Amino acid sequence: MVERRPALTLITHLLLLLGVMVVAFPVYLAWVASTHTASTIAQSMPLPLWPGAHGLDNYALALLGGVGESGSRYPATLPMLGVSLASALIIALGKIAISLLSAFAIVYFRFPMRQLVFWMVFVTLMLPVEVRIGPTYQVVADLGLLNTYAGLTVPLIASATATFLLRQFFLTVPDELVEAARIDGAGPMRFFRDVLLPLSATPMAALFVIQFIYGWNQYLWPLLVTTDESMYPIVLGIKRLIAGEVYTDWNIVMAVTLLAMLPPAVVVIGMQKWFVKGLVDTEK
Amino acid sequence: MAGIQLRGLVKRYGQGAHAVPVLHGIDASVHDGEFVVIVGPSGCGKSTLLRMVAGLEEITEGEVQIGERVVNELEPAERDIAMVFQNYALYPHMTVFDNMAYGLKIARVPRDEIRARVDKAAAILELGGLLHRKPRELSGGQRQRVAMGRAIVRQPQVFLFDEPLSNLDAKLRAQTRLEIQTLHRELGITSLFVTHDQVEAMTLAQRMLVMNGGRMEQFGTPQEVYEQPASTFVASFIGSPPMNLLQQARGVPQGRILGVRPEHLRLSAQIDGNGWVARVNAQEMLGAERLLYLRLGDESVIVRLDEATPVPPIGSEVQVTPRADRLHWFDAATGLRGEEPA
Numbered sequence: 030m031v032e033r034r035p036a037l038t039l040i041t042h043l044l045l046l047l048g049v050m051v052v053a054f055p056v057y058l059a060w061v062a063s064t065h066t067a068s069t070i071a072q073s074m075p076l077p078l079w080p081g082a083h084g085l086d087n088y089a090l091a092l093l094g095g096v097g098e099s100g101s102r103y104p105a106t107l108p109m110l111g112v113s114l115a116s117a118l119i120i121a122l123g124k125i126a127i128s129l130l131s132a133f134a135i136v137y138f139r140f141p142m143r144q145l146v147f148w149m150v151f152v153t154l155m156l157p158v159e160v161r162i163g164p165t166y167q168v169v170a171d172l173g174l175l176n177t178y179a180g181l182t183v184p185l186i187a188s189a190t191a192t193f194l195l196r197q198f199f200l201t202v203p204d205e206l207v208e209a210a211r212i213d214g215a216g217p218m219r220f221f222r223d224v225l226l227p228l229s230a231t232p233m234a235a236l237f238v239i240q241f242i243y244g245w246n247q248y249l250w251p252l253l254v255t256t257d258e259s260m261y262p263i264v265l266g267i268k269r270l271i272a273g274e275v276y277t278d279w280n281i282v283m284a285v286t287l288l289a290m291l292p293p294a295v296v297v298i299g300m301q302k303w304f305v306k307g308l309v310d311t312e313k
Numbered sequence: 314m315a316g317i318q319l320r321g322l323v324k325r326y327g328q329g330a331h332a333v334p335v336l337h338g339i340d341a342s343v344h345d346g347e348f349v350v351i352v353g354p355s356g357c358g359k360s361t362l363l364r365m366v367a368g369l370e371e372i373t374e375g376e377v378q379i380g381e382r383v384v385n386e387l388e389p390a391e392r393d394i395a396m397v398f399q400n401y402a403l404y405p406h407m408t409v410f411d412n413m414a415y416g417l418k419i420a421r422v423p424r425d426e427i428r429a430r431v432d433k434a435a436a437i438l439e440l441g442g443l444l445h446r447k448p449r450e451l452s453g454g455q456r457q458r459v460a461m462g463r464a465i466v467r468q469p470q471v472f473l474f475d476e477p478l479s480n481l482d483a484k485l486r487a488q489t490r491l492e493i494q495t496l497h498r499e500l501g502i503t504s505l506f507v508t509h510d511q512v513e514a515m516t517l518a519q520r521m522l523v524m525n526g527g528r529m530e531q532f533g534t535p536q537e538v539y540e541q542p543a544s545t546f547v548a549s550f551i552g553s554p555p556m557n558l559l560q561q562a563r564g565v566p567q568g569r570i571l572g573v574r575p576e577h578l579r580l581s582a583q584i585d586g587n588g589w590v591a592r593v594n595a596q597e598m599l600g601a602e603r604l605l606y607l608r609l610g611d612e613s614v615i616v617r618l619d620e621a622t623p624v625p626p627i628g629s630e631v632q633v634t635p636r637a638d639r640l641h642w643f644d645a646a647t648g649l650r651g652e653e654p655a
Contacts, residue, residue: 205400210404211390219419
């Protein structure tokens, strides 16, 4: 703020508070709902605003599975969280690894048709998984990768976004640094490992956050390639809690939802500093 | 220890009819242990020349020989050279120690020896207390010294400097200039130093290579270059203020150019017909001396006066006489130095 007026400060803070409330209230409500019994939620109008006493029971049921009040069976969430975590990590790290190498090739090597290759990578931005889902499914099915981690992650790993972001970052690395490394006798891969990689720490962290959440939120693709319940990621699990059953235990649904939000939230909060630095920082 | 031979060096960018020539054939021989400054205006190809010696730029035609080896086909790391860059090019994520040691680590020099060499270089450059800092925690002058340290620890046959002082402020530049001189005296390593600053060139060089438009104009000691410039370009580029180049003054024959340095012109208020008559246009006070800008016919003339000489009023007419033993004659068509006209 350039101006320093108490009234202005007050208003901006009020606005911020309002914004926080708009965003946080539904989450709070979900948490409150996850601490009551299913019947309390079903019968009270409006929803209770203060937490109840059944939180631990509900979360235990959500995590480990069991029979709800309504008599419906709930699968354990814990393995689904595991599947989600594993595939989100594989997708995020895989994307970073592949994009690092392709951006390195595009920026630092003069191979024939370099521009063409770059544009081909770039054009895949227009072909996300949803567009090419039929053929991709065919390929994965033919390779026998249904219900495997490979099938769940590999088709999502190739990433033009990450390649492009890293390319832009590499372009800002001064040429003199490359030349100094050449004079010091560092070959291309040595330069990559000793100089480029450590310098790319912040953009890599930013990419990790973005891609982890991308991987975590996948719904359509896992829906197609997984049929075995043990390979369901959490997002599918939430969907299945609501569909099909006659009566829904909303307290359990809310508990599962909050559990599903937890890992991405931890990643974002934990890496927030790096994330912002990676997208903003230009210090070389 | 090694000398450097440049033989018919040509550099062109692009190929065929669209090729852009940058260097037109440079022949020069740098002796073992010599400090040679390559100087010229922006875009004259001096950095390209240095980078061709370093191996960072491909050689279109000609040969670069360092010591006994023709190095055209060698990678920079194999040429036994070290380079100091204009922006220092320190690895930002490494400490000062690691920056200096990196090349040695790659060359698989034993750890103890790396330690010893870095410590020695740090002692010479007074970087002892800074070895564990990162480059961003250093001042410009300190970074510059780290860049030199990185060059020193490699114990190369040749040092290459690419305008290493241009990012320093004036005071630090003068000081670093002296340090580089001292360093060269102590280590005695053959050095090529590129700069566009003629003061830097004059003070540092044992011999200087003056370049213009991709050609070598003159290669000689600073004194030779100053006292006997090989062309009008050298005459006007070296020396501040530049040499006066006169074509129309009385006594200058057709097709010739007369060059006189500003300090070799005498001024007198009496006009007795023994010199040129000029009108005073402006004056500049530089402390120990003054510069007087005169108008002589259609040409302008700069005269350097010491502080004792009274300054004639602006607009007045004065007589200027060149010192007869300090005249430089050039051919007007080629710009090259020639004999005194009969």
